[in-house]
Amino acid sequence: NNGARLICDGERWWTGSRAVTACPFCLSQRLRSLYPVHAGECVTSDLRIVPDSSIANRLCETCGFIFNAGGPRGNTEEFYGKSYRLRMHADGAQNINFSGRGAVPMARAVADFLIEQTGGAESGAILEAGAGKGEFLVQFLQSMPGWRATAFEPSTAAARLAERLPDVRVIHGGFQDVAIAERFDVVASVAVIEHVEQPYEFMLWLRERMKPQGRMLLTFPDFARNPNDLFCVDHLSKISEPHLRMMARRAGLSVTATRHVGIALLVALEWAEPEPQIVPVLPAAEQILARNIALAGEMVAAVAAARSAASERGEAFAVFGLGMAGLVAPVLHGFPRSEIAAYIDENPTMQGLTIGQSPVVGLEEIMLRSIRHIALSVSPIYREQVTGKLKPYGVTIHV
Numbered sequence: 001n002n003g004a005r006l007i008c009d010g011e012r013w014w015t016g017s018r019a020v021t022a023c024p025f026c027l028s029q030r031l032r033s034l035y036p037v038h039a040g041e042c043v044t045s046d047l048r049i050v051p052d053s054s055i056a057n058r059l060c061e062t063c064g065f066i067f068n069a070g071g072p073r074g075n076t077e078e079f080y081g082k083s084y085r086l087r088m089h090a091d092g093a094q095n096i097n098f099s100g101r102g103a104v105p106m107a108r109a110v111a112d113f114l115i116e117q118t119g120g121a122e123s124g125a126i127l128e129a130g131a132g133k134g135e136f137l138v139q140f141l142q143s144m145p146g147w148r149a150t151a152f153e154p155s156t157a158a159a160r161l162a163e164r165l166p167d168v169r170v171i172h173g174g175f176q177d178v179a180i181a182e183r184f185d186v187v188a189s190v191a192v193i194e195h196v197e198q199p200y201e202f203m204l205w206l207r208e209r210m211k212p213q214g215r216m217l218l219t220f221p222d223f224a225r226n227p228n229d230l231f232c233v234d235h236l237s238k239i240s241e242p243h244l245r246m247m248a249r250r251a252g253l254s255v256t257a258t259r260h261v262g263i264a265l266l267v268a269l270e271w272a273e274p275e276p277q278i279v280p281v282l283p284a285a286e287q288i289l290a291r292n293i294a295l296a297g298e299m300v301a302a303v304a305a306a307r308s309a310a311s312e313r314g315e316a317f318a319v320f321g322l323g324m325a326g327l328v329a330p331v332l333h334g335f336p337r338s339e340i341a342a343y344i345d346e347n348p349t350m351q352g353l354t355i356g357q358s359p360v361v362g363l364e365e366i367m368l369r370s371i372r373h374i375a376l377s378v379s380p381i382y383r384e385q386v387t388g389k390l391k392p393y394g395v396t397i398h399v
Contacts, residue, residue, distance in 0.1 A: 024237070025200050025247060026278055028062035031069075035230065035293045036332065042071070042233040043327040045195075047355055053233050063246065063278055064285035066223065066238040073236055076197055077174065080154045094135050095191075096347045097262040098385070103346070109261045110190055111139035114217050117257055117268040122146045124185035127209055129175055129202075130192035133157040134164045141165070152178045175205050183209055188217040191264070194235045203251045212271055216253065218244070222265040225379050227292035227299070231324035240288055241265060242281035249275045263379050299325035299377050302398040304333045306375035307340075309396060316341040317373035318366070320386055326377025327355060341369050346389075366393045373398060 021029050034057035042053040054070030072079035095106040118124065123146035128137055131151035141149060152171035153161055162170040171178055175196075187206045196202045206216055223229050224240040237243075244267060245255055252274035259266045303319060303326055310317035318341050319326035330337045337356030345351065345360050353360040361369070375398040378386055383399065390397055 023058075023060035023063060023065050024067055024198055025065040026060060026063040028060050030061040032059040032061055033057070034059055034066070034289065035297070038328075038332070039070070041331045043231070043324060043355075044234045045232050047322065047327070047353065049356060050233070055231065055233055057230060057238070059285060059289060061282065063280045064282035065243060065246075066285055066289065068233065068236050068238070071233040071236060073197055076195070076236075077154070079234065080174070080195070081156075094349055096349065097264070098346055098382070104261070105135070105139070106261060106264060107135035107139045107190075110136050110217070110219055110266060111143060113257075113259055113266045113268070114140060114186065114188065114215075115143060117215055117217070118186065121185070124148075125150070125182070126186040126188060127151070127180065127182075127184040129187065129189040129206060130154070130195075131161055131170075132190075133160040134168075136188070136190045137161075137165055137168065141168075150180065150182070150184070152180075175202060180209060183211045183214070185211055185214050186217060187214070190217070190219045191221070193218055194220045194229075194237050194239055197236055199237050199239070200247050200251065203247055203253065207251055207253060207271070210271065214270070215256075216269040218267045218269065219264055220244075221263050222260065223292065224288045225260070225263045225265075225381055227295040228323035228325050228377065228379065230292060230296045231328045240284070241267075242284040246279060246281050250278055263381065295380060296325055298399070299323065299375070300329045300332055302375040303329035303340075303377065306373040306396075306398040307333075307335060309398070310373045313372070315372040316370055317375070318342045318344050318369070318371045319375050319377050320344045320390065321376060321378035321382075322350065322355075322360070323377035323379070326375060329375075329377075330356075341371055344371075344374065363389065363393070366390075366395065371395060375399075 036055055039054040041051050043049055056070035058069050059066050096103050097106050125148045128151040131137055131153045137149055137151060150169040152173055154174040158172040187210050193199045193202055210216055220239050221229055222240055223238040229235050229238050248255060248269055252272055253269040254272035255267055256270050257268040306317040322343060322345050337358055340358040342359050342361045343355060351360050351362050373396045376386060387397055
């Protein structure tokens, strides 16, 4: 339970004692409610079931920003400081990407991208904002041992971060509370900006800690590739490249390079002259939303269809992927999570977890558990690849 209930009085949504009536970027009150509007049991990005949370997605009809007005908004300090446990179930647990050839740890891909952007400079000073348990910094410093690092992390992962990287200055806290006067050659934030309540202010804070000739690295799940994000209760901002560029221009930052790794977008930025006038991205946002809302609804429906087909035949069904649609489908369709025989995921560091009463297992478990129906809960960019991997098992695939 994140402690923040979202209540609708018919016109405004309230979180705690504060009404959420304005866009967190441009402060406009012209907001459109989006699918899904849901209060009750939700699932967080660290795969925890929270019994009393909310999804209240909004589109700002002035600038085009997309955000969740519910979830832990208004209570993020407690949520991340006390509750968040992303990939803390095992020391080796990490995000692994399967979109290319083979399996590539995301932290390695991000480190390689940053090294390219710095020209392979052998020394420098780097600040990581929201460093988790150090997955990215471990990879970066292994390749660039001449760099000096500072990192902060608001969650309990800060203790493990300090243990893994004893030569790194580690601060336990969030960006609003961290007192850092130094300027750095690189400021980096890996999969954090989507979690903060005020992403624009976060970008400004990072820029203020860059040297004038320095670089900023930001990564986040690209909403344009990730319809599952509509269901992610603690991803408070649904950011795509147009949104990132809109905020960057106003903050005095210029995008110098981008790269997709699966659904993640890696962005390098440098100092530029701020543009105080906001350039809206509403048409692009509406196109992304139309596609994502349709795809998200299809994925939830696919889980229900797999369940129905399996029930009719007295067979077992599973969900491929840990995308949010497959995790919230039991709640939205009103059936027990225990009916899902398993969540199938290729990432071995996530296998062994249990979500509700459903285990996370590898492909080899399909036959062992007599699974005959599988619903896909993955980004469309993975569908063809996943369908090919499932074909040898002779299962019915629901998309």
